[in-house]
Amino acid sequence: MRANTLIQAYERMALIRAYENTVVSLAGQHRLPGTCTSIGQEASAVGVVSALSSDDLILTNHRSAGHLLARGADPARMLAEVMGKSGGYCGGKSGSLHISSKELGVVLTSTIVGGELSLVTGVALARTMLGQAGVVACFFGDGAACQGRFHESLNLAAVWKLPILYVCENNQWQAFVHRQETMLADGVVGHAAGHGIGGSRVDGMDVEAVREAAEHAISRIRETGAPHLLEVMTYRLRGHFEPDDQAYVDPAELARWRARDPLVLLRRRLIESGMADEADLDRIDVEVGVRLDRAVGVADASPYPERRELTSDVYA
């Protein structure tokens, strides 16, 4: 990847990290309810989303902040949503769990694990039938991949030849249970072959590798119209939600993955390759911090929803 692309990736990943850290800190101060953070999965979000075109669509899940911010979401509107404020992306009626935004192309978000897998085929079918170009990316985890609807979705997408990029963010954890407890295989990419579709796996801590793998998968989808399963091997560096002391996590395993923190890896690569120096990256970190501080201010200033919103928008 070219230097400026990789530095942009660093900025976006630093923004996601700063956003999630802000949410953790605000939750600790009881200024918002606990959320499911994506800390550790920034390279996956930025690598995949940056490989998409602006007319491609995204479906995501409860661990969605990275996908939204990678797509250009405004952290102030996201924080407002998480605080239950009217200035949030969904007017404060979603919270962190299922923020969606049509203007960002993040069309549907499901907190029900695997829900996005059953919806994505319809989104891709609608695109195809309405003659709209583009790929539909669907983010889900290794937990969802244990469900029947993972297979139902892959099968239907294969049979109907739908342009879907299935992105399994295998973060090793299914809530509080390790992935090793719930599946015998070490991952899910093997299921692609069973459904007769393309599959690939990539190191999810390396944003460059994720982006390349996503670009390759997307170009295959555009060429063939058929779906592809991309498994991104990553790690949930924080707990399932906040607060969670991760007492159930093997410290040695956590340390191994922490050593491969995607931001640390990228920082090292940028410096070693001469694309950026320490001071450049520190400056980015500071700028991101300032942006988040400002976002907190904007979200704080946003009013709570009016009482009439309680009963509005139940029906069209």
Place this chain on the structure above:
Amino acid sequence: MSKKSYRQAINEALAQEMRRDPTVIVMGEDNVGGMGAPGEDDAWGGVLGVTKGLMPEFGRDRVLDTPITESAFIGAAVGAAATGLRPVAELMFVDFLGVCFDQIFNQAAKFRYMFGGKAVTPVVIRTMYGAGFRAASQHSQCLYPIFTHIPGLKVVVPSSAYEAKGLLIQSIRDNDPVIFLEHKVLYDEIEEVPDEPYTIPFGEANLTREGDHVTIVALGRMVGFANKAADMLEKEGITCTVVDPRTTSPLDEDTIIEAVEDTGRLVVVDEASPRCGMAADISALVAQSAFKALKAPILMVTPPHTPVPFAPELEDAYIPTPDKIADAVRRVMA
């Protein structure tokens, strides 16, 4: 105007809406039937032939046969509805709700509210319900109270061919998720149905007759049974108002309350299980809003709180009948 069966009325509504709006598609199990096999295309047209003829006219792109995976294709219909199509998905038997409820009540029903009013999900889920088909416990239930319980869903229970056509066209044009429940025993019932498209609005109950003594509120197939009971009672000098709510969500509370205020007596007939069902809900509504008008306790005519049995003798005993309805009316008159 011509005589049409409930089945033909539904088929005609689908065909007319598909002609009018290219974003209307039909999907489900065996909606075509025979596809992929060397034999006849459109061999089945739905398990009871309701969608027959649609594929030859509209093609395979708009009439889709799916695998037997309700979770996948009901979810697909919901996702497609949220992004530009107007899918009519067929959940063959409402009993199959058990494998796709998440897509309906956590997804379709919630999008508009939880995405801050920015979503429209114009999906119709057509589904067969009801006992009397000798189809036993897993193919005979009346599960509309479960849908009615969920804010965000609209629930339609057409009682005749005329009702079915107008209500289905309304359902397809509606911008909310609609559950359209077809009673399988009504498919061959025939009545005069206009040839041209027409709509029947939701939340407007229909008084199929007006009387002085007792109000009978009945749903779906039970509307016809209530009218039969009323015919029998007329010979005994008891006249009834029969209210067909047409939709359980939205529910036309005003018409029900006014009808009870006029007669002072209420019998509610529901083929669904009695606990937390429409009969209990409508009874509570009237007890709360028209208590002073009541001259007698409200009576509910429902099946017992059991699964639907197979043995024809038992199934017949399970289903409310015109005789049971007439008995209830006589009791509130006593």
